[in-house]
Each structure stands twice: as structure tokens, then as C-alpha cells.
Amino acid sequence: MENSISGDDYIYQSGFGNHFSSEAIAGALPVHQNSPLICPFGLYAEQISGTSFTTPRSHNLFSWLYRIKPSVTHEPFKLRVPSNRKILSEFNDSNSSTNPTQLRWKPADIPDLPTDFIDGLSTVCGSGSSFMRHGYAIHMYTANKSMDNCAFCNADGDFLIVPQQGRLFITTECGKLKVSPGDIAIIPQGFRFNVDLPDGPSRGYVAEIFGTHFQLPDLGSIGANGLASPRDFLVPTAWFEDKSYPGYTIVQKFGGELFTAVQDFSPFNVVAWHGNYVPYKYDLSKFCPYNTVLYDHGDPSINTVLTAPTDKPGVALLDFVIFPPRWLVAEHTFRPPYYHRNCMSEFMGLIHGNYEAKVDGFLPGGASLHNCMTPHGPDTKSYEATIARGNDVGPHKITDTMAFMFESSLIPRISRSALESPFLDHDYYQCWIGLKSHFASS
Ligand SMILES: O=C(O)Cc1cc(O)ccc1O
Ligand SMILES: [Fe+2]
Numbered sequence: 001m002e003n004s005i006s007g008d009d010y011i012y013q014s015g016f017g018n019h020f021s022s023e024a025i026a027g028a029l030p031v032h033q034n035s036p037l038i039c040p041f042g043l044y045a046e047q048i049s050g051t052s053f054t055t056p057r058s059h060n061l062f063s064w065l066y067r068i069k070p071s072v073t074h075e076p077f078k079l080r081v082p083s084n085r086k087i088l089s090e091f092n093d094s095n096s097s098t099n100p101t102q103l104r105w106k107p108a109d110i111p112d113l114p115t116d117f118i119d120g121l122s123t124v125c126g127s128g129s130s131f132m133r134h135g136y137a138i139h140m141y142t143a144n145k146s147m148d149n150c151a152f153c154n155a156d157g158d159f160l161i162v163p164q165q166g167r168l169f170i171t172t173e174c175g176k177l178k179v180s181p182g183d184i185a186i187i188p189q190g191f192r193f194n195v196d197l198p199d200g201p202s203r204g205y206v207a208e209i210f211g212t213h214f215q216l217p218d219l220g221s222i223g224a225n226g227l228a229s230p231r232d233f234l235v236p237t238a239w240f241e242d243k244s245y246p247g248y249t250i251v252q253k254f255g256g257e258l259f260t261a262v263q264d265f266s267p268f269n270v271v272a273w274h275g276n277y278v279p280y281k282y283d284l285s286k287f288c289p290y291n292t293v294l295y296d297h298g299d300p301s302i303n304t305v306l307t308a309p310t311d312k313p314g315v316a317l318l319d320f321v322i323f324p325p326r327w328l329v330a331e332h333t334f335r336p337p338y339y340h341r342n343c344m345s346e347f348m349g350l351i352h353g354n355y356e357a358k359v360d361g362f363l364p365g366g367a368s369l370h371n372c373m374t375p376h377g378p379d380t381k382s383y384e385a386t387i388a389r390g391n392d393v394g395p396h397k398i399t400d401t402m403a404f405m406f407e408s409s410l411i412p413r414i415s416r417s418a419l420e421s422p423f424l425d426h427d428y429y430q431c432w433i434g435l436k437s438h439f440a441s442s
Pocket of ligand 2: 346370
């Protein structure tokens with residue numbers, strides 16, 4: 001691949017789970033070995049692992065980075081003051097509550113004060129613990145300024161970032177990712193990255209998973225093709241800067257706390273790398289939805305983009321599911337989502353447009369949480385409108401919509417800041433109160 005220092009910095013390699021290689025300078029990757037006595041161009045070899053060394057090969061994740069200075073070259077980590085106390089990585093009585101009520105949040109305002117991606121992160125809910133390597137956290141962010149002279153490193157888990165407003169130009173140790181609303185980005189545990197906000201005001205959602213990584217769902221009887229195609233996942237190409245940066249700060253999230261370490265050079269000094277442990281992005285409009293073509297409503301699992309598994313087959317730590325534009329064709333069928341209570345817990349967000357189960361109140365940038373076994377479904381207005389349209393509706397395409405769900409088998413606790421948020425919609429329950437009995441026994 002061409003060096004990206006001049007010209008377009010955003011050159012990608014494609015494929016999910018490949019073992020990639022990338023050189024910003026031809027010849028920078030050692031040939032036939034990972035740790036030569038002296039690496040090409042005098043670079044340092046450094047490995048980053050995403051799984052234990054002995055994880056079976058099918059799931060083993062690691063990359064080799066060839067860099068100008070190794071990432072260890074920094075002053076000691078110190079607890080950052082002030083830390084961002086709104087970020088949680090374990091969930092207990094002291095920081096969060098259980099709550100079976102249907103919860104919904106209006107879109108949060110973008111702050112007036114200068115706020116970067118790190119300071120703008122706030123945990124909504126989650127379960128388990130980053131220390132125990134099992135669990136997840138759902139955060140949201142609002143930000144208005146680029147990260148300046150600093151890089152973020154999350155030692156706790158992988159980030160799946162869903163921008164809703166404003167593009168994110170993310171520089172990683174493997175290269176650069178341009179992520180627009182409608183795209184998602186995955187930054188695996190441990191990678192250093194910087195988020196630049198070219199559009200200013202930005203808002204979005206983050207699912208963080210502890211102890212495992214995202215994979216493509218099995219397709220079962222769908223066959224070999226469909227849903228998210230491996231070739232549509234884009235991985236950066238090597239990009240580096242050989243610059244001294246006095247006071248450059250690494251902000252390391254470790255056990256939910258933020259630590260800082262100062263160094264005098266850019267962490268984006270990787271001239272070449274190879275491996276399968278990589279940041280990547282995916283454009284949700286590339287998703288190829290499958291669905292019912294005759295009658296009834298398919299379960300939302302049919303729209304799974306990525307899944308983070310547990311040890312139990314078919315039971316996800318966290319599924320990332322989307323509700324994209326698509327044709328609805330089912331006959332004599334209530335086409336919106338059915339009423340239901342789910343043993344899994346459902347956090348939903350809306351990237352743009354409207355969601356088919358809610359006529360109003362669920363807005364782009366907002367969120368809802370329907371916890372384990374909490375009843376939910378279409379609001380009164382969407383139920384009545386669907387019934388009023390009757391049976392004879394024919395094929396209909398729903399457009400201008402992109403809702404998504406983070407669905408987990410672990411029951412989330414809700415953070416204090418989310419429950420005390422001025423954006424919490426205290427009247428959410430009202431959207432179902434008007435559902436009338438249509439029962440007629442004769
Ligand atoms: O609750 C929701 O809106 C998400 C959802 C959508 C759907 O089509 C079926 C089940 C489900 O949980
Ligand atoms: Fe649901």
C-alpha cells in the first residue's frame with residue numbers, strides 16, 4: 001500500500017477477520033519473521049494481543065506493530081484529575097440501580113463548554129465488570145471539539161461507536177478511519193486513538209464489551225451470503241507521523257478510571273503492521289436485510305450486524321442489530337414489531353428518521369431501554385394507524401430510517417447520571433396507556 005503521508009490518508013483494506021499487512025514505507029515490514037534483531041529502518045517491533053496467547057487459532061487475535069519508538073516510552077500513569085466520573089466499567093449498588101420500567105431519553109444537547117470525545121462520554125447502563133472480563137457498558141457521547149495533543153486508550157474493552165451527528169476522523173495506531181453517521185467503528189481493547197471532529201457538534205452511542213470481541217453472526221439456513229458481508233468491513237492502512245509533541249498525553253481508561261501518561265512524541269508512529277487484531281469500520285447502508293416474504297413478523301435477530309458471544313451457543317453478551325430501510329410485504333400481518341417481553345435486554349437508539357414502532361418521542365440521538373422481561377411494543381398511535389390501514393396494504397418500503405439495538409443476555413443496571421438526566425422522558429409510559437380493548441366476545 002502507498003504511504004499516506006501525502007495524498008489521501010484514508011485508504012482502506014477490506015475484509016472481516018483477515019490477517020492484514022500494511023506498510024507506509026515499502027520494506028518496513030520484516031520478511032518471514034516478527035522479531036528480527038534489527039527491524040527495517042531501525043523500527044521497534046511491538047505486539048498487541050486481543051486474546052490470550054493460547055486462545056484457539058479460530059479466535060486468536062494479535063497484531064505486530066513496527067514503530068519509531070515503542071509505546072512504553074512514557075512517564076508513569078497518574079489518575080487524571082478531574083477524571084470523567086460519568087464513565088462506569090462495573091455495575092453495582094454504589095454507582096447504578098436496577099429498574100424494570102420502560103425508559104426513554106430525549107436527545108442530549110451538545111455542550112456549550114469545550115468538550116472532546118473523552119470528556120463527552122457518559123455511561124447509560126451496563127452489566128458485569130471489566131475486571132472480571134465479562135460484561136458490557138453502553139455509553140453516549142456529546143462533544144464539540146477534537147481531542148488535542150492526546151490519545152485515548154481503553155484497556156477495559158472494545159468500543160463499537162455509532163455516530164449519530166457529526167463525522168469522526170479517528171486516527172489509530174493502524175491508520176486512519178473516517179466515520180460518518182450511518183457508519184460504525186470498532187476500536188478494539190488497547191488501541192490508542194484520537195478523535196477529530198471535523199464538523200464540530202457531535203453525538204453518538206458506544207457499546208463497550210469486556211472480555212470478548214465482535215464477530216459476524218452465523219447465517220444458519222440463510223446460507224453463505226446476506227446480512228453484513230465480510231468484504232464491506234474496512235480496515236485502515238499504515239499511517240505515521242514522526243513528530244515530537246511536548247506534553248503529548250495518553251489517556252488510559254482502566255477499570256473505568258482515567259489515567260494519564262505524558263510522552264514527547266506521537267503514538268501514531270507505526271510505519272508498518274500486520275495482524276488480525278485491528279480497528280475497522282462498516283457502512284450500515286451496505287447491510288443486506290432478509291425478512292419474511294409472506295406473513296408474520298420475523299424476530300429482530302435476522303438483522304444482526306455483529307455479535308459478541310458468551311460461552312453459551314446462541315446467547316449473546318451483546319448483539320448489534322439494525323432496523324434499516326427495507327420492503328415490508330407480509331400479508332394479513334401486523335407489520336410493526338409485535339408486543340413482547342424479552343428475556344434479553346434491549347437498548348435502542350435512532351441514527352436518523354423515524355422508527356416503525358414509535359410515531360413520536362423516540363428521536364434521532366435519543367435512546368430507550370427495555371430491560372429483561374419489561375413489556376413493550378408499538379405505541380398507541382402506531383398500533384391504531386396500522387390497524388386503520390387494514391389488510392390490503394401491499395408491498396410498502398420504509399425509508400429514511402436507521403434504528404439500532406444493543407441486545408444483551410446480561411441484565412443492565414442504569415447509571416445514576418442516566419436516571420437523573422434532564423433528558424429522561426418521565427412520560428414515556430403514556431405512549432401505551434391509550435391502547436384500548438378491542439375485545440368483542442360475540
Ligand atoms: O422492541 C423493539 O422495538 C425491537 C424489536 C423489533 C422487532 O421487530 C421485534 C422485536 C423487537 O424487540
Ligand atoms: Fe423489543
